[in-house]
Amino acid sequence: MRRRSERQWPGLRSVYCWSPPTGVVTVSGAQQIGVSFAEHHGVVTESGGRRHRFDIRPGDVFANGWSPVYWSEVTRPDELVEIYPGDELLRAAAGSSRTPEIEPLRGVRDAVVLGTASILKRAHLGLVHVDSIRVSELAHRLAEHVVGHYAGIAPPRRAVTGRLDRVLLDRVADVVEARLSDPLTVDDLAAAATLSPFHFARAFKASTGLAPHEYVTSLRMERAKSLLLTSRLSVPEIAYAVGLSNVSHFRRTFRRHTGFLPSDLRPSENRRIRSSSAAPRLTG
Template identity: 50%
Template sequence: MCDWPGMRSEYNWLPPAGSVTRTKPHQVGVSFTAHRGAVFGLPGRSSTADIRAGAVFVTGSEEIIWTEIGETAEALEIYPSDVLLRSMGGSGDAIAPAMAADDATVLAAASILRRAHLTGTPMSDMAASTVAHRLAGHLLERYAGIRQDRQRVGRLDAKTVDRVAEYVDARLGGQLTLDALAAVAALSPYHFARGFKATTGMAPHQFVTARRVDRARALLLGSSMSVAEIAHEVGLSNVRHFRQLFRRQLGVLPGELRKIRPSPVGPAV
């Protein structure tokens, strides 16, 4: 668990759940692993669904109850400060729940925090508070309908960010360029790069790298492919460079991950 200015984050790597587990209220979390046939929901309203890697869960005033998770789970939960939310015109109670949502802005924030957890490299107070403010404003706009006009200048709308993220995930094994991503957003490369960083906290190339490393992690733990094969599969044919990026993002080398956590964590998606 890490306490940051304006928020708290908890990183978890959990074995398959043989009993009921609960996600606490007033948090937003990302499942970095995929799950088939997961059973979860609000009290008295459970459902069964497949969860893709990178799915976002937002809890309002009620907890999420998980009764069946068949795979090892890697997740990061973020608890925004209610003091911060109130200073921005909202509160945790105003945020509506969302289950397995596509939300690239939250995914980017969680990826930044996960890297800090795994590498042991803490963020500065300024960097952490910037992530907290960006995330809180996004949550209030998207899940509480409270506009943050003062923060909109230079930012992309959520649908554009999600569309770019979908494009990236569909082409991780091929060539991804700033021009191509900017075209998806219907912006010039210059304005897209500035807007994407202002919205997510990650430059476009940093987001692409994080998504490639996530896909590589899933393949390492969910397949028998070699490290070189996986590097090629995620568009990083230089194996040495791939290993460096992997360790920079997750704190371990690809081969070390398989030794530390040898159990599959779900489908490589």
């Protein structure tokens, strides 16, 4: 089964892809920043005459500038979102007449990029409706973030209030990843950011595009997806492993976030899904 969707939004273009391992070399185009939603071992990339082999965790961020990146030796099902910010948007964020080049990234953890990619992924899958105003907000926030952190230049100073800085976002993200199997409250996350729960919740959504509970749930479902594809754990065991004790609620939440039932992704079921003529497909 292969799903691919390409969307043009205000200020950016995004590509979503879910595909089984095919042995075919794939390419990420110029000036993209994206997220892998799949776990991989020993993936190989080549760009600008350089070759790298590395592992990928679900949620890892990758980017490249003007040189495309070629991917090979992908041996597991792959799911990704690539985001191509428009040149005009990047120039505006940089306050420059020249388009800044995005710095090559490999396996970075970044809550802002992950939040944006998670929203776009669900829009590609038809699981949420995202209107042009919200996408425009996401695009501007992402461009400012990319230029400020991954373009090698300092963007013009703007009075950006009500957002968390990168240090606090990374601290909160570390707490979430370390405690995905535990009950988590907004108080726990607010404490990591040294803010009140009310101010933290508002600032976190302003920074990532996701409310704290949406961010935590998204990471839990990605962890569950990885376990379904790579482990022999039962569905109830996986639900408990990602902090959910109600298996029925887990199944509903998983389908709402991924478009699949947990049983659809069990290795023993993959052949049936791939061979089924009724398998869903996305069109660009």
